Amino acid sequence: MSKKILVWFRNDLRLHDNEMLVEAIAKSDSILPVYILDRRSFGETKYGTLKTGNIRAQFILESVLGLRNALKQIGGNLLIAEGSPEDIIPQLVQEYEITEVYHHREVAREETHISTLVENALWKLRVNLKHFIGHTLYNKEDLPFPIKDIPDAFNQFKKKIERDSMIKPCFAAPDRINVAEVIDWGTLSSLEDLDLLPQQKDQRADFEFWGGEAEGLAHLQKVIMVMQQAATTKNLILASKLSAWLAMGSLSPRKVYWEIKKMESVPNTKAMFNHILLGLLWRDYFRFMFKKYGNTFFSPDGFGSQGLVDVANEQENFNKWRNAQTGFAVVDAVMTELNQTGFISNIARQTAALYLINNLEVSWVLGAAYFEEKLIDYNPASNWGNWANVAGVGNDQKSKSVFDLDKNIKNLDPKGNYAITWAS
Structure with a gap:
């Protein structure tokens, strides 16, 4: 029997620097890339706010379609479903005779709870849910201390990991992919389907975000162009606005780091380089703090x-x-x-x-x-x-x-x- 791996995409909507995807391709005869739109991510909170408003919802939808297009360009596709992952993934496992499921581990309570529900449902089918780590600049296993001993003070955390840890190179994006035979790959809901209205562009805004890996990579190159122009401008620090693509996983933090590091020798770019690096380190810090302390932050x-x-x-x-x-x-x-x-x-x-x-x-x-x-x-x-x-x-x-x-x-x-x- 051929080995099929289901690759469950969540906040990791990219091909580049995606260990989960690389390993799934290497260890299977075919993969089933899946994205599940979970309506619980668009409901109301106990505070009377929405979990996801219209602006980010539109960005998410664009990012998912961007991943589907990227997969199509290398001979694949993305199965898009709507519902609860703990219900849908076991169904797909049985329908497509999946031997293993891969996904990226999250740290916040709602996301980890859903992972646990999926894992429990798969356990009943004797199918393994394999966890990957791909949201941080530094890998957890490369830290100079166990999670329980991570310094609470950011400056101590920064000093120790910069001194004693290394940032790994990126995984190359696959150029070919073999996917399972699927009759209906599904369609993605619209904002209106989610009971949200499109946001009208405000003319005062100096920047417009578009979701997807291609857009994220293109914006990263624009940031680098600005840094190149900084050769004639001392101590240039601008908001990079890379955070939206980093949040969706359309950009890897390691990709950002290694691309801007190429600019290290260009005069007057050090301030901008340090500014972007600091932002990446703060992202890592809070993610590891959530691993250390769990839900206390809520x-x-x-x-x-x-x-x-x-x-x-x-x-x-x-x-x-x-x-x-x-x-x-x-x-x-x-x-x-x-x-x-x-x-x-x-x-x-x-x-x-x-x-x-x-x-x-x-x-x-x-x-x-x-x-x-x-x-x-x-x-x-x-x-x-x-x-x-x-x-x-x-x-x-x-x-x-x-x-x-x-x-x-x-x-x-x-x-x-x-x-x-x-x-x-």
């Missing part, structure tokens, strides 16, 4: 206590904040940009969070849940980890004192132009 009290919460006016204040109606110009500008585009800079995120927590005295988890809905580059570890830190309930309690709203506003909008541009 608790309102986290590792400490936020402090005052104005329970009586909390919902009203939260609504003013998310609707950009606080009356505080810079914060309203940040929230308008977020609502209209799905993307704001890191300092803008901190500014909005500090105002919600300290000035409006709203529980930080409401803000984190709203960012989950709105951010095009949302990933659980970075979003909830960053919010917990700003609220002073993160695992590194020494970071409480590093956030300053007035300082943030001066850096974000020193001349007041940002507030004017994004006045709602």
